[in-house]
Amino acid sequence: MHLKLLACLFVAALGCRGGGEAESQRTDTTKQAADNTGRNERDRGSGAVTPMNQGESEQDITITQQVRQDVVGNDALSTSAKNVKIITAEGVVTLRGPVTSAQEKTEVGQLAKNVSGVKRVDNQLEIAAK
Secondary structure (H helix, E strand, O other), X not given: OHHHHHXXXXXHHHHHOOOOOOHHHHHHOOOOOXXXXXXXXXXOXXXXXXHHHOOOOHHHHHHHXXXXXXXXXXXXXXXXXXXXXXXXXXXXXXXXXXXOOHHHHHHHHHHHHOOOOOOEEEEEEEEOXX
């Protein structure tokens, strides 16, 4: 359990590292209501993959780290896309969260597919309404 918590914290820290963007460039995220009740209810279902499902194997942790680094390092992606959830279990990468366009959804999915050791990508990214 401690390893899983450590892995989640490490992945979160990787996603939070700054990219040097000016504050004015960070306004590309879509304003959404603060009430996540509906989304939280959905995530309680037995089939929903959440960060608590992150695999504890060295390979799963390494895959998640590499996907996160590739996503954060891609200057063409929005801040929303750089903050998606990346969860790896037994080589299967699940992507969840909002992105700004179908192109970003495809790009993030392709970045995940290109990482060594990935068996499959379950791209559950949602295109945020404008």
